[in-house]
Amino acid sequence: MSEYLVNLKVNNIAVSVKEGTTILDASKKLNFNIPTLCNHPDLSVAGNCRVCVVEVKGARLLAASCATPVSEGMEVFTNSEKVRTARKHVIELLLSEHNADCTKCFKNGHCELQDLASEYRVGDHVFIDLVKSKDKILDISSPSISKDDSKCIRCQRCVRTCEELQSVSALAVVKKGDHQRISTFMNKPLDEVVCTNCGQCINRCPTGSLTERTYLDEVWNAINDPSKHVVVQTAPAVRIGLGEDLGYEPGERVTGKMVAALRHIGFDSVLDTDFTADLTIMEEGTELLTRLKRALVDGEKVALPMMTSCSPGWIKFQEHMFPDLLDNLSTCKSPQQMFGALVKTYYAKKKGIDPKNMVSVSIMPCTAKKFECGRPEMRDSGYQDVDYVLTTRELAMMVKQAGIDFMKLDDEKYDSIMGNSTGAAVIFGATGGVMEAALRTAYEIVTGREVPFTNLKIMPVRGFEGIKEAKVMIKDVKPEWAFLEGAELSVAIAHGLHNANELMKAVRAGTASYHFIEVMGCPGGCLGGGGQPIPTSPEIRQKRATAIYAEDEGLPLRKSHENPEVAQIYKDFLGEPLGHKSHDLLHTHYKERKRY
């Protein structure tokens, strides 16, 4: 955007903005709210919903403010009688094609179209319902995502998300006119196409057309069954997101209140995925060092760079798009699945609970985790390791259903064992966090010293740049790591599948020479996950990241290998990282899937 300033008037108030600014953004600068539906801060301009129309003096037609750049001397009216009437008609037209059965909708109370209908006091049918409900299709084939065409207003935010942010394009606009739909290749069910279950489309859908598959009833039933011991684990990013759905501003850390709420709801054991995040670092860090040793000392052909495997959306993306690079993925299960495998073995044994009577629930910022827990590989405990996955949003619903006044709760602590964690585990929730946690531990294992960054903050791997790179010089190593003396460890981090796609193309072409790559499927990492509170934007994700790093700094332990419960599990149960038992319970394999 140029530095040249353009002068205009919005509702008779003068304002100067940079050339290229839209009327929408210029008006926002003066605190004039213009409603939008198809527009989204993360996506390209579409200009198709028309609710943002404004009057421009001298123009014959109303202009879509999201798609019209300002010009010198322009006079804009954002809320004239003509504008309000047109907007009301636009909303009424959208509703004439919309299944407005709001009270039964999963998005009831969180729907942008419902909000607008309420604001504009839309009354009885003005327009005839054009598209008959029999033409509308409900797709619940995916364990993660529910797609209901009867609620779709065809704003195409989901299509742009899937293409621009995720480079997947599982969704496309199909047919035209009154036959137009958002659909898949040959209208196949979502579970038969390249969908990675990342749920980014859900985060941006303005209506209830795209939502998570909910398992609230199943979880309540388990809690209400006295014969079941219901265990819950909470992912790192849930504690900094949950507050947004319960009355807090973005960036509020609600860890202690969340733990208290989970106990009130009736979970029998309230545990932390962060424990297995620390464990992941032990396993994955050891795996990386082992791969490096095999490559550098033994001269074996080993798949490098090694890539992280915590993000199930990213894993499915890789299985579809880059099956030739599956050997590069760490064999470590995600922290959720490590937790699931251990809770029905190690935890059950320690606590004297029959795993047959255990129900394992996880609260995740993620919709892909709902798919992951049902993968056939994820039954190493002899049972399905994780039974149900709820999103951060679903947990907020549970808190409300339980009649809990969340803000007034006193902080509580996680149960033990498998409830203790370090700051290294918390930062798994932000892009670059797994890398930072791994470096904090691996560097110390190899050299016996802390990573050479002030207060353990490895700044080059933090932030929202699409692809980040960092190099760490390894010097004065311990004798057993002599082969790494003087080596420069080269790492890269990508977040959002579009960036991952770019990075993978470079790896495949051999133009990238990294040792270790972290990829998170969602923009910003898990804090921007498809199961996090809606709305999302770069500003909101920044606030969540700040909260995550503050949580890390506030913890007494900030390196995974210092977690006493991790030391204990290796002593009592697992033996050593990459040992026989780890191999059985904590590691997995991947399978090629069709891109087409």
Added chain:
Amino acid sequence: MSNIETLVKDLVEKHGKSRNSLMPVLQGIVKEERFLSEESMIMVAKELDLSAAEVYGTASFYTFLDTEPRGKNIVRICKTISCHMKGKDEIIEALESSMKIKVGETSHDKKFTLLTANCLGWCHKGPVMLVNDVVFPEITPQKAIEVIQDYAKNSK
């Protein structure tokens, strides 16, 4: 290589691998095959490095890029307002009874598919019938049947 694979590769060779080639490649397939099969769209997606959904989205936008199997000859009757007022319903009725198929269907011998079309730009000479690429303006029910019979004789 299957026939369709060869066809797609030849078309991509001719038009190039850029996104802009999608339309001419799809048109080229329809010219040979009469429709775009699932297999052919997947081939195109692979060759042009696009998602299959994107190829289907483009194909399904255009009436003349069919995604269902069609007969050797495609008969289209303009259904829009001028041709409607000039009696397109009588033409359709005559063709349906003589060809023994309904609009949207293909004959058993796969020689004909009967479809309607949006405005073909012949409003001044309606009703109009299109057989493959040939326009028959000011058509009558009798003439329409004769034209189809000629095509039936000439296409083995």
